[in-house]
Amino acid sequence: MLLPLLLRQSFSPLLTGCVRALHGSSQRTLLSQGEHLLRRRPASRLPTRNHSRKSRDQEEEWRTRNKTVLTYIAAAGVGMIGLSYASVPLYRLYCQATGLGGTAVAGHDTDQVETMKPVKERIIKVTFNADTHASIQWNFRPQQTEIYVVPGETALAFYRAKNPTDKPIIGISTYNVVPFDAGQYFNKIQCFCFEEQRLNPHEEVDMPVFFYIDPEFDDDPRMARVDTITLSYTFFEAKEGQQLPLPGYSYN
């Protein structure tokens, strides 16, 4: 803040001289302009009364103008800082509105299951995939490779898991839906994910998934060409005090 003031004070006589010279050239001839320039130097050392009042007025004018300019610049700086703080919630709102970055567009209504009407014209193939993490020794596989559903209709699908070892193993699973955009329309009413499931030695169980595809899937123009949705489950071993490893992260 002080630096511009200092600069201004050193430059102001120069500025006033330049301004006067410019004014002079528009109104007087070259000769008189030369006289004026020659006269400028003694004028700065021994200012006459008229000249000093005029230069003081001009200097004051310059100062007030510079002050307003600096105020504007300071306000713009503060505005920029405020905008950078406000950008976080603003960006979040923008992402929610446009669905960028995979954020959920809106939460779905759980009472919708009761009132939704199946869109019978739109048949979607849901394929199933089963994966296990390398450390878990379960045999995990889907019992059907695909199923044809329509949006708005609840559907049931089965996976099978077997523990071939001699000790009980606790597994916990997570799922993935491809394509990602369709994932927001894929609603699971009940399944077997995110909770620890214990299998005793040599035990085999059926694991159902009860889901439906939101009827609004048919209205979304981005989903117009989507005919296949893949549901993929991955089982991990659950150990005491260990967090569920999210797909893609490695914790060790």
Added chain:
Amino acid sequence: MSTAMNFGTKSFKPRAPDKGSFPLDHFGECKAFKEKFMQCLRENTFDNSKCRLQSKEYLECRMDHQLMAREPLQKLGFKDLMDPPPSQEGSKP
């Protein structure tokens, strides 16, 4: 694909199921109903719309054996299978 940590690329965000997790059917109490459902699926080229009755029966079996929280079947989307009077069947699409 959900491993891509690029800013701006879409990533999948798993959501918890609405009604939570199914308890495991350790004793195979509803295995018969499941087999009926799978049989129906195989016969109908895996068309879910044709096997809704079997899926309803499987869920009812689960509820009977305390393997699922009891809920009115309308809430599970089986409203169209619940109409008992045959006179109304014609009006339903």
